[in-house]
Amino acid sequence: MATSAKQQLFAYLxxxxxSQPSALPGRQEFTFLxxxxxxxxxxxxxxxGSIEQIIDLPDRVLEVHHSPSGKKTIVxxxxxxxxxxxxxILNENNSVADELVISPEHFHxxxxxxxxxxxxxxxxxxRHPGFFDVYILDLEKREEQVVFQVDGNCTPAxxxxxxxxxxxxxxxxxxxxxxxxxxxxxxxxxxxxxxNTLARHNSIQLEVSGEGGFxxxxxxxxxxxxxxxxxSKPAELKEFLAIENWDIEEVKLxxxxxxxxxxxxxxxxxxxxxxxxxxxxxxxxxKMPKGVFESVSWLNEDELVIGIKSAVHPGDIWKVSLAGxxxxxxxxxxxxxxxxxxxxxxxxCHFSSFxxxxxxxxxxxxxxxxxxxxxxxHGGPEYQIKAEFNPVxxxxxxxxxxxxxxxxxGSMGYGRTYVKLDDVRKRMDSVADLKELADDLVVNxxxxxxxxxxxxxxxxxxxxxxxxxxxxxxxxxxxDIVGISHFKSFLENTGSWRRALREFEYGSLKEDIDxxxxxxxxxxxxxxxxxxxxxxxxxxxxxxxxxxEQLTADLKRQGKQVDLVIFEDxxxxxxxxxxHIYMNTRIIEFMQKFL
Numbered sequence: 001m002a003t004s005a006k007q008q009l010f011a012y013l014x015x016x017x018x019s020q021p022s023a024l025p026g027r028q029e030f031t032f033l034x035x036x037x038x039x040x041x042x043x044x045x046x047x048x049g050s051i052e053q054i055i056d057l058p059d060r061v062l063e064v065h066h067s068p069s070g071k072k073t074i075v076x077x078x079x080x081x082x083x084x085x086x087x088x089i090l091n092e093n094n095s096v097a098d099e100l101v102i103s104p105e106h107f108h109x110x111x112x113x114x115x116x117x118x119x120x121x122x123x124x125x126x127r128h129p130g131f132f133d134v135y136i137l138d139l140e141k142r143e144e145q146v147v148f149q150v151d152g153n154c155t156p157a158x159x160x161x162x163x164x165x166x167x168x169x170x171x172x173x174x175x176x177x178x179x180x181x182x183x184x185x186x187x188x189x190x191x192x193x194x195x196n197t198l199a200r201h202n203s204i205q206l207e208v209s210g211e212g213g214f215x216x217x218x219x220x221x222x223x224x225x226x227x228x229x230x231x232s233k234p235a236e237l238k239e240f241l242a243i244e245n246w247d248i249e250e251v252k253l254x255x256x257x258x259x260x261x262x263x264x265x266x267x268x269x270x271x272x273x274x275x276x277x278x279x280x281x282x283x284x285x286x287k288m289p290k291g292v293f294e295s296v297s298w299l300n301e302d303e304l305v306i307g308i309k310s311a312v313h314p315g316d317i318w319k320v321s322l323a324g325x326x327x328x329x330x331x332x333x334x335x336x337x338x339x340x341x342x343x344x345x346x347x348x349c350h351f352s353s354f355x356x357x358x359x360x361x362x363x364x365x366x367x368x369x370x371x372x373x374x375x376x377x378h379g380g381p382e383y384q385i386k387a388e389f390n391p392v393x394x395x396x397x398x399x400x401x402x403x404x405x406x407x408x409x410g411s412m413g414y415g416r417t418y419v420k421l422d423d424v425r426k427r428m429d430s431v432a433d434l435k436e437l438a439d440d441l442v443v444n445x446x447x448x449x450x451x452x453x454x455x456x457x458x459x460x461x462x463x464x465x466x467x468x469x470x471x472x473x474x475x476x477x478x479x480d481i482v483g484i485s486h487f488k489s490f491l492e493n494t495g496s497w498r499r500a501l502r503e504f505e506y507g508s509l510k511e512d513i514d515x516x517x518x519x520x521x522x523x524x525x526x527x528x529x530x531x532x533x534x535x536x537x538x539x540x541x542x543x544x545x546x547x548x549e550q551l552t553a554d555l556k557r558q559g560k561q562v563d564l565v566i567f568e569d570x571x572x573x574x575x576x577x578x579x580h581i582y583m584n585t586r587i588i589e590f591m592q593k594f595l
Contacts, residue, residue, distance in 0.1 A: 009588055015391060059080065130152070268407070293308055525560070537574065
């Protein structure tokens, strides 16, 4: 790579942004997360418009939780990417993070402050690797108590307004979850919504009246809509608002409950809506920047902050003022004056797959003449590629490549039927979608059939390996990042808290071993003809590093062209800036060399 191109790539990879805004109650201030210093850390925006890092912690911050008064803050931090979050409480001036909930070998999922700020709830798998029990910690006495045991996964989602009950979230399948009302004294557990009915339930909000609240659900629907419930009749969900064909993803009540903000996912691009609960109005904020919205947080009854990112913007925090329906950018962390003028908006395209299914994809960097193309496959698999900034996609698109980012069958965002089209023994239909996409790019967009590369992370890494082994003639290069090479070994070695849920998606060790053997990339490495670049984190608790090691060892025994990079200080994500730069520099050089 020429020096000027290397400098440009470094500029792309050093770009960061701001995300996860969280308003400090009663103030015109909020915190957010940013990797400006190399790892996700906590920053604060004050009413003056300035930003400051409020504390420098030794590892990545995963979450920030302010108390109801805003006077206390808890942060979650893991160790070298292992996702085993520990909880720390910041002192009055945020200069010290005191250890609060520490058991380094275990996971901790924060579950909310009690209304009087004297206690917090959380869950942890201390009793058994696969079981997450619910704890309450008295902050003054520093005494913790197990209040609810469950032989499965469970996360507290908050306290009721009287402080006597917790809302618990428990997964039913890989995509379905249920909320329960748990009485701390009597230990009674009551489901919110219909018994024995599978559905996605997310983003629960409780009213200040203490009588009930709102959540999003796809019960009886293809897509997620807003449902209202009352604690007096918790089994009854009343549809409040739904958008035809699209998911409502997040809801947030204003402090006095006069308004309900909600975000709509329209094919990977967001809309922000407001319901006026006391006046009955419902409207979309038309002046929002085009992009993907996350983490709605109300500053007061008429102003809210929200994280916004797009294909050409790495992410910043914006304020919406409802009085004039105006939108104002508050942070400028995502600015990159040297290179941002080179970034491209994608074109939203579709192709018909082998069975006529209409599959959407974002296409970057399309030219009128033959050119190389990289297909970028998302993970999950219950995930959705959205119109979000990706430095590798943008650099490739700016340097002569086309890049296609598909939402193959099994992706979220297109209804319940679509997301289940790749379950268990339908797995390879989604891999066939990738082959059909390659054909569509050649026929309808003029890319060079001899120069098609593919890359993906996590489940997307499996998709890369499956594509290379089942359709070897299609691909000229492949990059697998923390991917699965055999579902049998993956399920045997992944965290036991994840295994049962993953089996709903992939199939079970008891019933589907024959199918795992049939499709496993590890069993078909002889078919691979394309050079392969593999990355993995040593501390990955989701997809064990053994998945990468067994694959590359097998390919090397055959004399195939493969290179494995293991980051000793990373987990499932690649968070440290130096590793991020090294990995993506290698990927760019690899694609330029072979495509």
